[in-house]
Amino acid sequence: MTISLQRFEQLLDAYGASPQRWPDHERAAALQLLEQSSSAADLWQSAQWLDQQLDQLPAPDFMYLNTTLLTGPLPARRKKWTDQLLEWLMPAQARSAAVFWRPAALACVPLMMGLAVGNQLEIFSDVDTTDLYSVDMEETELELISLADYSEILQ
Amino acid sequence: MTAIADGDQRVYADTVRQHGRAIGFYAFRILGSQDSAEDIAQETFLRLWTHADRWQSDKASLSTWLHRIAHNLCIDMMRKDKSSKTDEYEDEMADPRLGAEQQQESDDRHQRLQSALMMLPERQRSALVLTHYQGLGNQAVASIMDLSVDALESLLARSRRALRSALADLQEPGIVKKKPTQSGKDKLAGQSGPGEQT
Numbered sequence: 001m002t003i004s005l006q007r008f009e010q011l012l013d014a015y016g017a018s019p020q021r022w023p024d025h026e027r028a029a030a031l032q033l034l035e036q037s038s039s040a041a042d043l044w045q046s047a048q049w050l051d052q053q054l055d056q057l058p059a060p061d062f063m064y065l066n067t068t069l070l071t072g073p074l075p076a077r078r079k080k081w082t083d084q085l086l087e088w089l090m091p092a093q094a095r096s097a098a099v100f101w102r103p104a105a106l107a108c109v110p111l112m113m114g115l116a117v118g119n120q121l122e123i124f125s126d127v128d129t130t131d132l133y134s135v136d137m138e139e140t141e142l143e144l145i146s147l148a149d150y151s152e153i154l155q
Numbered sequence: 156m157t158a159i160a161d162g163d164q165r166v167y168a169d170t171v172r173q174h175g176r177a178i179g180f181y182a183f184r185i186l187g188s189q190d191s192a193e194d195i196a197q198e199t200f201l202r203l204w205t206h207a208d209r210w211q212s213d214k215a216s217l218s219t220w221l222h223r224i225a226h227n228l229c230i231d232m233m234r235k236d237k238s239s240k241t242d243e244y245e246d247e248m249a250d251p252r253l254g255a256e257q258q259q260e261s262d263d264r265h266q267r268l269q270s271a272l273m274m275l276p277e278r279q280r281s282a283l284v285l286t287h288y289q290g291l292g293n294q295a296v297a298s299i300m301d302l303s304v305d306a307l308e309s310l311l312a313r314s315r316r317a318l319r320s321a322l323a324d325l326q327e328p329g330i331v332k333k334k335p336t337q338s339g340k341d342k343l344a345g346q347s348g349p350g351e352q353t
Contacts, residue, residue, distance in 0.1 A: 065179045
């Protein structure tokens with residue numbers, strides 16, 4: 001892979017003179033150009049000055065920051081409803097058994113859903129049967145009435 | 156992270172030890188105040204504790220995710236308090252190896268540079284700090300800032316141009332260092348900032 005002088009300049013403009021900050025896939029080609037081209041070398045030297053300035057800018061050492069971060073109280077977290085359910089089902093001391101319990105609980109879900117769906121279907125089927133029965137009765141009565149009317153006319 | 160999401164404080168402490176100072180450095184470079192940087196670091200790790208289950212390892216490294224949280228918190232803080240401080244350098248960053256006159260010169264130089272950095276628009280400063288000081292790769296920085304890599308490069312170029320222009324009078328002609336070579340590539344690649352290379 002090779003890169004143009006223009007792209008090399010863009011790299012310097014964006015990432016500075018330090019090759020470790022250049023994009024991984026262009027670094028080798030950029031270094032190759034830098035070795036071979038005096039124009040690239042001039043651009044690189046110019047870009048280097050700003051990097052040096054930035055590197056000189058001091059910052060606090062934050063020596064005690066980690067201690068501060070670790071000594072503060074951690075807030076209680078809102079637990080997921082699944083965890084709350086599991087905690088209710090299992091006391092805290094049996095928590096290590098969760099690795100077995102959770103798959104078992106998960107496996108029970110289709111069973112519970114099957115029972116629920118089956119129960120619902122049973123209710124629906126009861127309703128349907130009753131409705132059909134009442135419709136049948138009404139039709140029979142109408143037929144009988146109509147037949148009765150015809151018989152009177154015939155007589 | 157699953158362990159942190161499950162409430163494992165030991166893993167949380169290890170993560171704080173590994174990334175705490177890097178987040179502090181980042182916030183300091185953005186806000187220019189040590190107190191604010193510590194507040195941001197604290198809030199970042201509280202979010203890690205409370206929202207660890209939201210981290211997706213296939214989308215970003217932990218360092219990138221933490222920087223993203225810190226970045227958003229810094230932006231919120233800057234918008235609430237427009238007056239980020241830059242005067243801490245004079246009191247807290249003195250180098251004991253320098254004499255009084257050199258110290259003054261060095262302080263002035265640092266003050267100029269810090270002011271120039273703080274004068275950059277928020278996004279330019281963030282892009283520069285994340286790539287230059289935190290050592291994050293361009294993909295990671297683009298992801299933290301919700302940008303394309305091209306847009307990131309454009310932001311970085313503008314920030315560097317603005318800094319060079321602001322500091323032009325500090326530039327002394329004739330200071331030239333040896334350029335890196337292919338053979339020195341591995342050595343250079345081995346150097347790293349406070350963050351991680353992605």
